[in-house]
Amino acid sequence: MSESAELKPQRRYRGESRSERQAARRAKLVEAGFRIFGTIGYRAATVRQVCAEAGLTERYFYESFARKDDLFVAVYELVMVRIGGAMQEAIAAADGSAEAKARALLGAYFGTIERDPGLGRILLIDVLSAGRDKDRIYRDAMAAFTDLVRNEARVLLPRGATSAVREEVVAAGIVGAIVHVAMRWVISNFDRPRNEVIEGLLSLLLAASR
Template identity: 25%
Template sequence: MGAGPLARRDYAGRSAADRRAERRERMLAAGLELFGTEGYAAASIERLCALASVSTRNFYEEFGSREALLTALHDRVNTTAIGAVREAFAALPEAGLVERVRLAVRTYLDVTVQDPRLARVAYVEVVGVSAEVERYRAGWRERWIELLVAEAERAVARGEATRRDFRLTAIALMGAVNELVHHWSVLGGITPIEDITREIARIATASVAD
């Protein structure tokens, strides 16, 4: 009797979907290791597959290209970071601007620079890869801009800032964050991350409250 369209095959207690998910995680781990240590340009699909112990067929079925793997890693770190910042804000609804800015910066950096490989992928390797990747980055930039503008407008409502268009402020702040963390990443963490955190919080607070 033939299997229906929803039937699945289990191997050693694992479904095909489970095994595919496991392969995907191995490929993401391989991408993080090679992109985050040797760089995107140096990581061929063959090397990625060898490190992940998957076939090139598996790779193309899951990602289709190295760019797709790179953006999947970038998407994961940004999704985690923006979720963590929103949760941190929600936990301190009555906190003032300075406290919330410091909390947001610390939370963001805890996610994005916890692993130097993540920082390199997020701030170095993903930049300038292709027009398509730049469009993808622009999409994430807009999400962060919306969050920053909303936080600035909250400060206005609390009497902590003067009402104005905060979009350019948000863009400038993102540029400062990117440059400072890029500096930290490229120099191998010589500058203490605590100094980076304090500087970003100082810039953010001053730019909104000005």
């Protein structure tokens, strides 16, 4: 390709370039995937259903994604941004005590899941059967959650966890406990009140931080 061709400005349609229109279509597909996966599950969902929900043809689906697996990765990343942002905001607004930080983290995590059960299904259930990338995206999500605990809620780590390796192990253990309890809660269709779940985990986190 010549230099002049590379620098040629994109033709605009209704004030948007081709790349901007493609990005907008991709965002619509991700939001549609979020709704469809959260309602009927990843396994049952089809590309056709996602496209119908987005109001786009399948041609535009394959413009952005090679397969349904790739869409799920994008949806899962969206879910992680939403729940991670909620936790960060809650932790930042809490006072500096271990109890306040722990309550804020758990309240944001379980509150977000309860308000949007579809998000919880994608985050905790569907990811375990989401095709070839499930191991990577689940591992990345757990690592991001662990980093959040280490960086934003360090007060939850026991005072004896002085080495970086020990901190990571303890933080990973905290995250593992939260995720396991949340998974059981979602599978049970929220059979216990959120406050009971949070208080139970709170006692565990505070005991670990002492």
